[in-house]
Amino acid sequence: MRFILGLLSALLGALAGWSGLAALVIMLAGPDRDGGIAMGAFFNIGPIGGAAGLIAGIWLFVRFGIVRNATPQPATETSDAAPHRATRLSTPFAVTVLLTVAILGYWGWYELIRSPYLSHGYMTLAIEFRLPAGMTLPDKEEDVQIVVEEARGYANALLPANWRAHDGDRKAIIASASLSYKTRQRAVSLTLPGVPTQSWPIDLPSDPDPTPGFSPWRVASEPSPTKIEMHFRLSADR
Secondary structure, rough: HHHHHHHHHHHHHHHHHHHHHHHHHHHHOOOOOHHHHHHHHHHHHHHHHHHHHHHHHHHHHHHHHEEEEEEOOOOOOOOOOEEEEEEOHHHHHHHHHHHHHHHHHHHHHHHHHHEEEEOOOOEEEEEEEOOOOOOOOOOHHHOOOOEEEOOOOOEEEEEOOOOEEEEEEEEEEEEEEEOEEOOOOEEEEEEEEEEEEEEEOOOOOOOOOOOOOOOOOOOOOOOOOOEEEEEEEEEEEO
């Protein structure tokens, strides 16, 4: 049992150091839209924290996980020997380690086995924006910035070759993005030259099915003098 708790303490220390250092780097770096910072922090910087955490876990087990009790020896007239020190496991430390393992095990089941990814796999979100009558489209594709927020991540929507469209006498923009995570926190924002950034919530269940068609047109969630409208459709990639 002592060996098992020592091993768990070392592994928990490595896990805490690895994930903690990676999370700190991600937090200091700020928002990461393409996942590059998160990947680099986890695989390149995280192992440094894992090594430090491994050493710390072993030290904590030796320092606090083992309790030494002085066992008095039978008294004799001629013996001046020091009392024998027996060792035992620290009950609070053992309970803390086992409780932490249970919590991490549940978290691993929830994130990996239950899966945070959509049941249909990657799904395509088709987005269309309809500009007010008389408003013109930008000439350059790079002047159009469309960001899709999903859970805690951000992704730039893709503009096809025919992204400049129209709906009657009103100009329109066509774009698409991939969704992959189970979450209710989804939104899309649009930024055009000279126009304040506008945002729309994506009203979908956390694990959505493909939609039969486009949603109704809607204006941005925050009042804006530019009444740009948006609607969307979700389809499965497979």
